[in-house]
Amino acid sequence: MPMVEARGVQKYFHHLHVLRGVDLDVERGEVVVILGASGSGKTTFLRCLNHLEKIDGGRITVNGHLMGYLERDGHLVEQKERLVARQRAEIGMVFQRFNLFPHMTALENVIEAPIRVKGRDRRSALARGRELLAKVGLAEKADVYPHQLSGGQQQRVAIARALAMDPALMLFDEPTSALDPELVGEVLKAMRQLAEEGMTMIVVTHEVGFAREVAHRAVLMDAGCILEEGPPAEFFTRPQHPRTKQFLSSIL
């Protein structure tokens, strides 16, 4: 059974039809990179996967469970908030703007959800938090507040924070787009390490280098649909669709 199964996902913002039937399967341990121009719906699709956005049609299952909805008499009914929250706890998400909690230190950011949501005891959460910060290369920044960190460091803390929940799936929403160019590398390195450990990852990004070397599959979204998908080796060298060629030539 695939980790993520999206079928015919539809999404409207008022009258704007943002997602027009998106189908995507992501296998366990697979790294999928979603490319596309701004406004193509890739970020919205990612946010639908952990139900930060409601969907207006289709269905999404994560780890075999319908995400955010219950099926009743052939209709989807929105799930109770507490249960949606429990589903989200299994899915890590990294945001473009980091969204660290500014009133907590790096370590407190990392241990907050394990303690409050998973009910872990403080001591083991602290140990695990330090371990994760060390993993992203920030062991010595544990007691520092986010505003004292560089953008790249903040994003690595955000990755550690998501990993602290032991997620089965990690979503990355343009994780390097808000960074100064010289800070992009350190974040990509942490992501690459994660991919090598076998984490299932869905990454919305413009980093073609990362997509080529790390991803198992590249996906191009355009106007709310998936236009083309394939292994990066083929996707980047022999794109089939004219829109894909056009898009790749504009970013390469």
Place this chain on the structure above:
Amino acid sequence: MSTIVRPAPSDRDPSAELRGPVVERDTWFYLNIALSLVAALVVAGLLYSLVNPGPLYRFWFRTFHHDLPFDIPYFRHFFTLPQVWSGVRLTFILAILAQTTGIVLGLLAALMRTSRIAVFRAVSTLYIWVFRGTPVLLQIIIVSDGISILLLSMDPDLSGAGWVSHLAILIGSNAFAAGYLALSLNEGAYMSEIVRAGIVSIDRGQMEAAKALGMTYPLAMRRVVLPQALKVIIPPTGNEFISMLKTTSLVSVAGLQELTLVSEQTFAHSFKVLEVLVAAGVFYLAMTTVLTVVQAQIERRLGERRADVRRNPFENLRRLFLGSADLRHAAPAALPPKEAR
């Protein structure tokens, strides 16, 4: 083309960096000193007159050919009256209780107003609409008189001895309870808008990040949004507190023996209107000053990086009276590092 290599800053002549701009003692500097001296003399003279009013009386009579219409010994006497001190105590206690309750009510109303349940939103909006849109004085009178009249007519025990009647008599006869209730309700309406402004000022990404980590709305509110909103909420809450302290004077219409009513009763006997009211003003000023300094201390503790909040309470007091010229040349020192912006 060749690259131009500039020396790193540390290689430069160190003495050049030590020379700051020269402060010139211009006309303004001397004018400042002169005016400060005059002001200090006037204040010292007035304070001395409190101890020894003779010279001031003589000066006034010689200049204006009338007696000074201000009985300084009586003014001092006012500060020793026991009923005045009990009025001050009542004012202070009422302000603290009503403000605290107002904060709790305001938090509730703000959370209801941002709730997903439509009835909650409507109730909260109606509450704020009514209590912000009518005068506090009116609300105090309605609570102290009107509610007990209504309750009396609602008592199922027609003999007038049931618990509803007891409650009515309690509210009607207890000016403190009535004042507390009215001021709390009124304050809650204002506080809810302050709290709501604090909540909406927090970036939406914070709530989203909390939800993505599996937090429910109440948990995310309590652990992530409200602690950050507090920085926005605290300064106007301090203002509300100061305002509340003065608004308690309106409860005098309900017959509460607080500072203003005690003052009125005192000059009704002695006819020393000016002395009594100025003295009452001094009491109010002292209480609001204490609150101002406490507020500044709380803001500092919350890590508010504002130039006008200082570590030392006396520094805050000095700034309260003398102000600060910092506004004219604000130092851009407190900005966060570039990446964080």
